[in-house]
Amino acid sequence: MPEYTPQLANNFVDMLRETDQHLQKRGTSISEKQATISVDGAWSLHELLSHIRACQDVWACTIYQMLASENPSMPKIHPDSWQAMMCYHSQPFQQSLSAFHHTRLDLLNVLQDLDDAEWQCTGIADGRPITVFGQVRRMALHEKNSHWEQIVALTEIPD
Numbered sequence: 487m488p489e490y491t492p493q494l495a496n497n498f499v500d501m502l503r504e505t506d507q508h509l510q511k512r513g514t515s516i517s518e519k520q521a522t523i524s525v526d527g528a529w530s531l532h533e534l535l536s537h538i539r540a541c542q543d544v545w546a547c548t549i550y551q552m553l554a555s556e557n558p559s560m561p562k563i564h565p566d567s568w569q570a571m572m573c574y575h576s577q578p579f580q581q582s583l584s585a586f587h588h589t590r591l592d593l594l595n596v597l598q599d600l601d602d603a604e605w606q607c608t609g610i611a612d613g614r615p616i617t618v619f620g621q622v623r624r625m626a627l628h629e630k631n632s633h634w635e636q637i638v639a640l641t642e643i644p645d
Contacts, residue, residue, distance in 0.1 A: 490619040495605050498619075499597050501626035506590040508634060509535065512641035513583045521579035523643050531640040532579045538633060539586045540569035545625045546593050552609040552618050553596070562612035597622060 488494060513521075513531070521532040529537065544565045551558045569575070574582055605619045 488623075490602075490605050490617070492602065492605075495597075495600075495619055495622065498622045498626040499594065501630050502590065502597075502622070503594055505538070505626075505629040505634070506587055506594075508637055509538075509583060510587055512637060514580070516579060516641060518579050520643060523640075525639075525643065529636070529640075531637070531643075532582070533575065534633060534636055534640060535579070535582055535586060536569050536574035537565065538629060539574055539582065539589075540565035540572070541625060541628060542586070542589060542593070543572070544568050545621050546589070548609060548611055548616060549593070549618050549621050550596070552607040552616070552621075553600075553604060555609075557608050557610065559610040560612075 513535070516531060521535075522530045524530040524533070544563050547563075548560055551560055577585070600618070605617070607618045609616050
């Protein structure tokens, strides 16, 4: 894993911002019907957004805990479990998209003001050491490498 540098941290924050912009640009004109179309057994856009929201919720929570407490120990919460508990799949797509957007803006507002020491705050999650920087990196790369192409493909499906 790369070491923290301010430039790398900024790059990952930019990726998180771009995911939100990507979803907002492509998702705001998507109908509820189009959001639920699945191709070849893959996730629909609604299912994908629910997954991205759950990952953000779980991983952002660890970030906030590390910033609020010194080296907190946090239980393992899997994004799939969180998603099921929060019933994201049953929320209308546009409502879910708006909720994601607002929580992403909250996270970005926190991250943009962190100093070097805060980026390197630590915690223990599922028995493993983590850092704020590591969690931001994890979220940004997960979204970009795993989901950006899916978002494009799913928003190009005709109604």
